[in-house]
Amino acid sequence: MNLFVTLEALKIYRMKAEKLVQIMFVVLFIVNAGIWFLPFVDRDFSGFFAAVDEMAAGRMSEIVLTRGNWLLLILTGLVQLINLIAVFIYAAQFASERMPSVERSLGHMSLHAVPRLLLIALLLIVPAIMSVMLMMIPLLVFVFMMYFLPINLLLHRQSIAYAMHKSFEQTKGFRLLIFFQVFFLSLILTFPESIIIGFMPDNFIATVMIQSFFAVYLALSQGRLMGIYYLYLVKKDPLVVPSFPNNEDKGK
DSSP, rough: OOOHHHHHTTOTOSSSSSHHHHHHHHHHHHHHHGGGOOOOOOOHHHHHHHHHHHHHHTTOOOOOOHHHHHHHHHHHHHHHHHHHHHHHHHHHHHHTTTTTTSSSSSSHHHHHHHHHHHHHHHHHHHHHHGGGGTHHHHHHHHHHHHHHHHHHHSOOOOOOOHHHHHHHHHHHTTHHHHHHHHHHHHHHHHHHHHHHHSSSSOOOHHHHHHHHHHHHHHHHHHHHHHHIIIIISHHHHHTSSSTTTTHHHHHH
């Protein structure tokens, strides 16, 4: 775990495509917050939690979710998917700015790669459900083996099989490091979010706004982290993190 890398990942505004980052942040914030205020969703899950409490007490109870509850759950899942795609797009854009050989536009890259990333996500649904029995460990192992898969697909016109093989090779020896770095970055942003919400009065609108802000900030930070590690581990760019220790020595 490297504090310098974490601090650099938090600087989501430091990109040549600064306008793109601003647009992504605003759009993602509106999407993350907006679903909670749609007129056809039901934010009241009291029936569900009451049924869970009954079952925990050893009494049979039917779990009831309204149509509005289901719609909110589905929309929440879609928003998380959108956030994940934003992670990949930011990572690819960040890496491409330091790779002169990449001449394709972000729109062209996304049009080619995003459908295949969605296909991979769909194929992972069943393994993800099966991994629940093993505390999600098999899924986590696979995810960090394929950590650079999205960038490989976005930056290069590779087949899914070849991109998976490349990611497997590129992450070899670094998967545990990447895992702890991703976890640490999430913890760094979750901590202030919890403190701010804890000190605020019980206000639903304010809570949604704060949670949405940190959700978007975390997504773009994780994208920057992915881009940093791709450049540093795969492209061997020692200057990708300006404050990285010994950079001055490496440059001599």
